[in-house]
Amino acid sequence: MNINPSPRLAVTMGDPAGIGPEIIVKAIAKLAPRISGGELRLSIVGSRSCLQQAAEAVNIGADWLEREVPGITMVDLGATHDRIEFGKTSAEAGKLAYLAIEEAVKLCLNDGADAIVTAPISKESVNLAGYAFSGHTELLAHLTGARDSVMLLVHGDMRVSHISTHVALSEAVRRLTPERLSRVVELTDAALQDLGIERRRIAVAALNPHAGEGGMFGTEDLTVTTPTVESLRRQGYNVEGPVPGDTVFVKLRARQYDAVIAAYHDQGHIPVKLLGFSVDPETGLWEALSGVNVTLGLPIVRTSVDHGTAFDIAGKGIAGEGSLLEAIDLGIALAAARAGRR
Missing domain, CATH: 3.40.718.10 (Isopropylmalate Dehydrogenase)
Structure with missing residues (x-):
């Protein structure tokens, strides 16, 4: 190099x-x-x-x-x-x-x-x-x-890319498409490679609670995310999903994955910032912050x-x-x- x-x-x-x-x-x-x-x-x-x-x-x-x-x-x-x-x-x-x-x-x-x-x-x-x-x-x-x-947030081993960011939730749902999801996975995989990660394990967070619970809470995870992830896996990407949003970041922190693809802004930002911000308990003011925003x-x-x-x-x-x-x-x-x- x-x-x-x-x-x-x-x-x-x-x-x-x-x-x-x-x-x-x-x-x-x-x-x-x-x-x-x-x-x-x-x-x-x-x-x-x-x-x-x-x-x-x-x-x-x-x-x-x-x-x-x-x-x-x-x-x-x-x-x-x-x-x-x-x-x-x-x-x-x-x-x-x-x-x-x-x-x-x-x-x-x-x-x-x-x-x-x-x-x-x-x-x-x-x-x-x-x-x-x-x-x-x-x-x-x-x-x-x-x-x-694509916005990628990095805090130590927490790496989170986003399908959408600064849009209304209703628009975030519309932006979950096979083309956009595929592009985010491709760029995230390339970024992980640049960071020297050889076996790049990527999880796609579900859009809906419990990944839609078989369609009871929305069908996007069944009709968009699941077939797109299957297609990406056939292309050689080490990707899983949809993984329920309430557990996927715990698994990321446990190093079961190298990165997570968040479906929308707050889903990805909250866990990274919760871990990255250090707050003074006396004043309630944040006194330090760890984390980086990367544009892919x-x-x-x-x-x-x-x-x-x-x-x-x-x-x-x-x-x-x-x-x-x-x-x-x-x-x-x-x-x-x-x-x-x-």
């Missing part, structure tokens, strides 16, 4: 009214030895002003914002934080978040970066700015010209934090950078795997 000894990652700032700028400056402080040692090169895409504000708020030195530092490039979009208020949605913040993603995609497509790592955006702010997308996954598919994309099916590698903008704690200096550090490491691994296939 031809692994880049110094991978190049484009890191987008996310919504400047959220915790994105804060976790970026904290993460770079943690990564400083690796960056100075030549193990990693970062292009930070966003507003220098907003990042400086975050660095001052958490009292972290950020020389890379003031001058050129080996291993770090600041791609400044020129906006200031003057009209952006922490914890508030706005068109200004949404526009800046969108432009950062657009610029990072250009870097990757033009061989200026090996992967994109994104901080969280506010879907409401992005739409206020006039960009009609329901989330990062859909936005990136549009910018890269991908015909489809793109011509580029994209990983992200597995949390939102956290408007409730933005500007308070208490956001944890753990998920961003994990996203960076996973981005490096997936970019190396993709480079090895070329």
Whole structure:
């Protein structure tokens, strides 16, 4: 495998009214030895002003914002934080978040970066700015010209892909088709292979309670999932399903599977986030988060934090950078795997 000894990652700032700028400056402080040692090169895409504000708020030195530092490039979009208020949605913040993603995609497509790592955006702010997308996954598919994309959440051995994400439940049912299910399994299997998993065991979660209980609670698991899984198995995929949703994640955690295909957003997100969030019992605030969001099916590698903008704690200096550090490491691994296939 031809692994880049110094991978190049484009890191987008996310919504400047959220915790994105804060976790970026904290993460770079943690990564400083690796960056100075030549193990990693970062292009930070966003507003220098907003990042400086975050660095001052958490009292972290950020020389890379003031001058050129080996291993770090600041791609400044020129906006200031003057009209952006922490914890508030706005068109200004949404526009800046969108432009950062657009610029990072250009870097990757033009061989200026090996992967994109994104901080969280506010879907409401992005739409206020006039960009009609329901989330990062859909936005990136549009910018890269991908015909489809799949959201994969990773928390340790918990790997969960999604047939649908940001749609109403009624629409999620309609999106369970043989074509979509097959595509999600194919992309998930390829991602597991990139992660070095040889015997890739995939479970498809049932859409309905008890996998429909023989048709009593819905027929989709009988008419769509079962024959599609049988077809995929004939093609050589190590896949099972439909497996009832109330037990499939227990089996995943027990390592009976390497990944689960969730039928819709909450079915897949709840177990991953329940395990990934660490909550302070005294204050009730989350203090750390483990987990990474990966977009499959793109011509580029994209990983992200597995949390939102956290408007409730933005500007308070208490956001944890753990998920961003994990996203960076996973981005490096997936970019190396993709480079090895070329």
